[in-house]
Amino acid sequence: MNQSKVGLLDLPDEILLMILKKLDNIDVLYSLLDVDNQRLDIIAQGNIFINTLNFVFTTFTNDISSINDTMVDRFCRNILPRIHYNIKSLTVDSLSMERILFCVDYPNLTELKLFNFNGKIASHYFRDKGPFDGHFVRQITDLALVFQNTIYDTSTHYSLDTYRFIMQIFGNLKHLSIIGSYRWMFLDLSYHKSLPPSPVTFSSSTLTKLRIRVISYAACLAVLDGRFKQLRTLIVDIIDIDLHQSYVYNMDDLPNLKCFSLTTTSTCFMDMFIESIPFLFRRMINLEELTLQLSVIMGTVFIDGTHIYNNILIHLQQLRIFNFCICTDLRIDHLVHHLSKYDIQRTFSNAIYQDVDCMVQYGCNRATCHVFSLPFIFDYIGYIGNTFPSITFIHVRRLFVCDLVPFEHEFFIRIASCFPLLEHLSMYNIGPQLKVSTKLKSDNSRMNSIVKYSHLIWLELECVHIDYVEQFLNETKTHLPSLTRLTIYYSVLCNVTEDFTRYITRRNCIKVNQLNLGGGIIERSKDFNVYFPLL
Template sequence: MLYSLVNVNQRLDRVVLDPLNVQYLDFVTKPFNIRNLSIHAQIFHKMRENILPRIKDKVKKLTVDPISMKFILGVVRYSQLYSLSLIDYKPKILLQYFSNDTSLHLLMNRITHMNVEGFLDDNELLVEDELNIFAMILSFSRCLIDLTYRMHYSRKYFRMSSLIISNTCCLSNALTKLTIYVNIFDDCLYLLNVSLEYLSTLIIRINKIDLSSLSKKLFKLKYFTLTTPAHTRSYNEELVPLLCRMLNLEELTLCLSVVRNNSTYVDGDELYDDVLKYMPRLNKFTFNIHTYVSCYRSIDLPSNIDIRNSFIRRGCPSIDAWTDEKFILSRNNCHVYSLPYEFDDFLFMTNCFQGGRFDKVRKILIIEAMAIHSSNQLDIEIIEEEESSTEVEYEPATASKNSISRLSSDTTEKKTISSKSKRYCKFKKEWIKISKYASFLQECRSNSSLAYCCVCKSNFSIANGGKYLIDRHLEQGNHKRLAAIEAENKSRSMFDFIDPPSKLTSMVAAELTLVYHGVRHEHSYNSQSCTVDVSKKLFHDSTIAKNISCGRTKARELAVNVL
């Protein structure tokens, strides 16, 4: 729209070219408009000739794609630009720009934030091209502190190599935050151990976690995010030792699937003993951990309640968990995650899923034969699966209310209930009326054995204790801390500091309002006097209308000497 509003008139130019409106420019072409390349060329030509020279010193963030790049970059010098995003590139095309475009080199030498997002077909295994691109970014961008490098739509992520060690180890000292997709676990360790040792924030998605031999303590890393779309059998051998080396970590995010043989699930006690106790400065832990157990001998696996209690004992009450009720073909699954759920995918879902609220989820991966039922948010048909998994993408019907109901098999389940089956406590609405609970307790609509804390913004279990578990949650250190913060930051209405208006003040305000209205709309003083007389008859039960007096002389004095 920017090009169509410029040069209409001076007033519109001031609005359109205001620094607040042009400091961030996005020139990415929508996919459904690519066929109109000639029209886009005309638009970009007009932008280059008439607009960019006028706003070159106001632009701070710039986003371009292969279509718009040749029209936007190299035309003017963006003196205030600090962030550049290159979107929808193939590695070969991007490599040509980095190799031949000197204007891009000059621009990259000044920016501090860069985002490179492209796509790679599965039959394009251009590992060397990607390595060269990554090396060029680090060599040209000497001031770079925040880099995002992602290639989408590929089953083969970026693969690091010793080819670029000599080029990057002395040029990456300024880089403090990196977001990247890589192929194997060694690529992650390579970044941490060799070339990017000054990182404080690493957000990484790994295609496969396997064995490695690299090791080094990571004192400078403060924020670490690790996600992987595949199972890993190297959790204890590789991932746990890596996390234990991050001694000064303040925020940790994990999204992974662990495969184990003849062992138990990953629970709160194991996470604390193996990982969390080595991170004394950790103040935020966000996780989504799926455990797949393959067992050919009889072992006792913990229940949902046992898993939840293991996290509650370690001071993490804001979690939810679900497990398979029995072994199927000597296999079992457990899913445990922090609340609220912060990830955009939910992988390895089975028919033991109990439902919940998942506002950010955009992709699910379902295993085994099951169906999804939902009232109005989702509409996904039954998916039958034997050994392989099926990936389903969906968009929620509403942005504010996303929920996934529990999964059940497409055949009627026949459960044998023993005479000594365990009975669980259920939420009672009268608890909300109790004074010490009223400020935080709410009902969890998806599960009657859970309660919702509006202070912690999470569910917690009451299945095995009822009010006792509510009292225990009330005494949790995390709940007390959040409650204190909420009480401290709770805003008061401005009217709390203003005395209620007196009768005289209300009458004066009414008279001034009436006079201002008359002046604004060019009413005569006589007509205002008549309006007052009519108001007294119409609103005879109003104290203000009954006592107001605003004749011609008084109205004139208020208009001239007060207003």
Template sequence: MINSCIGLNDLPDEILMIIFKKLNNIDILYSFYGANQRLNKIIHDPTFTSCLTFVEWSLDNFIDLLSCKTILNQFCFRILPEIHNKIKWLGLESSSMKHVLRAAHYPNLDSLGLYNIDEESIRCLFTDETLSSGIFKNQITTLVITINRNDDYFEMLSSVVNIYDYIFSVFTHLIVVALYESSYKDCVRLCFNDSLHPNIRSSTLLKLNIKVQCFNDCLYLLDGRFNQLHTFYVDLVRIRIPQEVENQGDLPNLKCFSLSSNYEIYDYDELVLPLLNRMSNLEQLGLYLLVYVNETFIDGNHLKKKIINGMPRLNQFTFYIRSSMYTGKAKESQCHIYSYPPLMEYYGDITNDFPGGLFEYVRVVSLNDEHPFEHEFFLRIQKSFPFMEQLTVINHKPQNRKQSYESNIDNQNLSVIEYFFLNTLDIINTHDDYIEEFLFDTKTYFQNNVYLQIHYESLKRVTHNFTRDATRVNSTKINKLYVYGGSKCSNSLQEYFPYAKIFH
């Protein structure tokens, strides 16, 4: 450290600032705190002290940068008490958040990120009367949270609504609330009964970014409980007509609205359009929907007549709408329209006619065609959706050019497709050729921790009863395996997928 400090001291302050700005603030403070007077002065600059995030994203979760007791003590007993009045944002992991928040008084702290929280950790945090009656109640205006998932679906729903109930009970001056997940795989949703959770309301909230379970939940959140809300981003699973459709009043304060869902909507005219008609003062609108229609596709003319003309103040409209129509004899036609640049998270039912392009925001993709998908098609898909996390393939036609690849012993013409972000792969409804497409390491490269959904008998055939070497490498990349139609987990299956938790 002495030699490195001497080297750094030879550089002017301007150069040191340029170098330090490229590094993590936490590393800067921990490494150079107390090194010498000059470096101490530089690292006390607001550039390095106003915003401190003590977590980092790795694979599929947030890691606590204060998990080491030595680092935690250095910050809590020395660094934070000295820079406490300069801190405006803290990003904290659940296991260390209470230690950091109690380490000092933060008079200028107004924004908080709480990561990997669950109902128990948030309850323990809020039982601290000093924090609840001080920082939380009077100072925090921006709150970003990520909630830990668990495998029990109904327990998860109950836990999420209780967490929100705690939050709006304790944080009484919130302006911005965002449910943030770096991975689509980890998204959790709010589903609540209004009468059981009356605390989920705020007269100060202006911006809400949330994921909910159904359309009813969306209507609840727009029933006046957030009467100052001007920005509302909502992603939901089910858009179905509720038993009682209420809350039909105008929403004059709403200026920015985004609605997205990756599940088919059959009641678009009855639900979505009436909701949009309540937003006459809207200035920004985002729609990312999959809609079933009876007679005509949703096109630019529909958007103008049914939506845009009713919003005279609208100046920004981003959308991705895939409308589908049954044409008889089990046939289906579809139309994709989207604004540019494309900002949606979903892109569904892609066929061989897909022209390609770059869709950097898309995380969830589905492929469905009655004509075979060749290897080159999957290469085009990966290049078009480089950050794809979830992929579903539906195709029962064998590949036409499979034999030409197999005859090329060295696979000289075969490019290995690299899926760096893929964490969920659904190939239940596919021909065996597509299982080989993904499990052959000469065709596909996975990062670790992939959730594979597949039919048991197909998997057994392709892996030659769990003995085939050609599919063994990618099988070790699977950390969760759902086998459809399998009666029980055999020893050979578990051995072939050594790191996978297997479900039936």
């Protein structure tokens, strides 16, 4: 064989498969089926490429791409009729799902993931006499609904009837995930104190895993009121954990629950941490894995290892895995003395906890303390200041930084390094930057380095000194290649950009297609349109 002229078809099947496995399954099928080559045709129809298909042709981060109709039509007409019998897992985009799902039968399909959902689509598909009614849905055991990440969905909100229909028509459902979306898109499952308890309108005797976002802590209790008796794993994100309802729910033990995750970005008060949440854990008598993210307003002390043990771990004798991030906020007047990071860490016994780290920050009248397990597994962390550990927070996508001490250029270099996949950054700091910080004077290379946030999509600069707007929009200081959403005061934006004539601040604005302004009337001048051509 002449090695200088080796073609793809000259490779043995084993090597050819290794190469093709690196590609997306859809690309392989689209490229190799119907190319008039029997060998490639046989390889492409192998189970390794057919079992799991991902028909997601669009992304709805901030940019809406048009779907490739020709590609979808070819799949529906020529490819799916040949491979549909072997498909076990299917991921479909909302814009193409009706054509993909209903063009053929899927006798072995058990896993279905529907991307880029919204309230209007949910109300249309998940209802009596809807498209799914009477189709292949009873064989589905795993269902995931991924809502599109946009705040501009004004469609009809889905209701209890949507949940009831999902549980009714997907009669053998074992795993249900409802992911993404914003506050008003999620159902309040709790009973209102002004109304009598309504009968349980949806339940399941087969569901073993549920991932869901709910409005309140009371809604979380409603999920655990007995309607899902076989539930072994519950992953719940609570929007407002301190929102109470007066109705008393079924508080029986939950012996089947093995894995529980409770996360929230809202703040609760001390009684929630001391009373309500521990009472919930006492029902989970066989819990083996716990994930907990809380922010708590305390009266006089930080939450440390002793508090966590006495209020949580003492009730969970079967616990094997504990991932947590707990933030305490309190007034400094109530502190007898300032505790250091090491004072807090000493309260975590090595015999009980895994690796633990800590951040303590003091302001003029308030103090904040974070205690968290390592590795850090959460996608959000807030209220961190100039002092944070030099570890890599690989999972964090959303970050809120807040301090009274100015953030210098070196701080933003550390943020970019420690949060490499950051997508949403919000800031609070009204103190002006020093012209050249002492640390940067001693290291000229760092003083001149440009900070790059490769994945940053959304930047919030409302509650900041104008120096930080300069820090981020000036391309000689910061590079924001993915920025598409900017929250900022219009008057400050005009100032820093010199009424949209300053070239050095234009590059970081050029891809912005959502501009959230705090007051002020936009004058859409020619210069403004050049700055923001995608608005």
